[in-house]
Amino acid sequence: DGGITQSPKYLFRKEGQNVTLSCEQNLNHDAMYWYRQDPGQGLRLIYYSQIVNDFQKGDIAEGYSVSREKKESFPLTVTSAQKNPTAFYLCASSAWEEGTRNEQYFGPGTRLTVT
Amino acid sequence: GQNIDQPTEMTATEGAIVQINCTYQTSGFNGLFWYQQHAGEAPTFLSYNVLDGLEEKGRFSSFLSRSKGYSYLLLKELQMKDSASYLCAVLQDSNYQLIWGAGTKLIIKP
Numbered sequence: 001d002g003g004i005t006q007s008p009k010y011l012f013r014k015e016g017q018n019v020t021l022s023c024e025q026n027l028n029h030d031a032m033y034w035y036r037q038d039p040g041q042g043l044r045l046i047y048y049s050q051i052v053n054d055f056q057k058g059d060i061a062e063g064y065s066v067s068r069e070k071k072e073s074f075p076l077t078v079t080s081a082q083k084n085p086t087a088f089y090l091c092a093s094s095a096w097e098e099g100t101r102n103e104q105y106f107g108p109g110t111r112l113t114v115t
Numbered sequence: 116g117q118n119i120d121q122p123t124e125m126t127a128t129e130g131a132i133v134q135i136n137c138t139y140q141t142s143g144f145n146g147l148f149w150y151q152q153h154a155g156e157a158p159t160f161l162s163y164n165v166l167d168g169l170e171e172k173g174r175f176s177s178f179l180s181r182s183k184g185y186s187y188l189l190l191k192e193l194q195m196k197d198s199a200s201y202l203c204a205v206l207q208d209s210n211y212q213l214i215w216g217a218g219t220k221l222i223i224k225p
Contacts (some may be wrong), residue, residue, distance in 0.1 A: 040123075040217060041217055042119065042202070042204075042214075042215030042216050042217045042218065043158075043202070043204075043213075043215040044215075045212060045213075048212065058212070088155075090157060090158070096211075101146060101148075101163045101165070101206075102206075102211070103148065103160045103163060104160075104213065105160070106157035106158050106159070107157060108156065108157050109155075109156070109157055111155075
């Protein structure tokens with residue numbers, strides 16, 4: 001079955017610790033994305049990548065870092081510099097083709113709690 | 116600025132019809148998506164409109180008016196499993212990224 005996996009589903013960390021969230025896809029999609037979802041707000045884009053070894057900052061990249069060493073994988077690190085890291089994190093992927101709708105497919109999400 | 120507005124919450128009765136509206140003001144436009152998201156789960160794709168008019172897909176239909184910056188999602192023959200949040204998102208033509216509305220939580224009552 002093709003899809004996107006994120007692990008773990010729930011993650012608890014102490015303030016001041018870096019934490020890495022995993023995202024893997026086997027849909028052969030070129031583009032991958034990381035979003036953050038907070039109650040009452042729309043999805044906010046953290047980082048996105050259209051091709052291996054390249055990625056772009058989204059609207060709220062401060063305090064986060066990513067890598068794209070393989071087409072299938074796009075891990076997100078939440079650093080201690082992120083002031084309010086507790087949130088629901090969603091990874092998505094899509095094709096990247098001109099003239100098509102390139103809808104995004106989402107993983108199940110990771111709920112991160114930092115205390 | 117860029118803005119997408121949806122009602123925060125709506126309530127409807129099982130078997131009935133409900134229309135969820137979305138208005139947008141964005142610097143560019145390359146299509147509008149509707150996604151469904153059950154609580155604590157991933158959003159799933161429902162529809163995409165890039166031309167004006169109505170797109171029908173089973174119990175769900177989506178309408179777009181580009182000149183008015185307006186879309187709606189119409190759900191017919193509501194079922195309890197339709198209780199979810201419905202997210203409207205506009206695809207920008209500058210960088211092909213999505214701008215998301217905050218979502219509309221739809222509550223279905225028996």
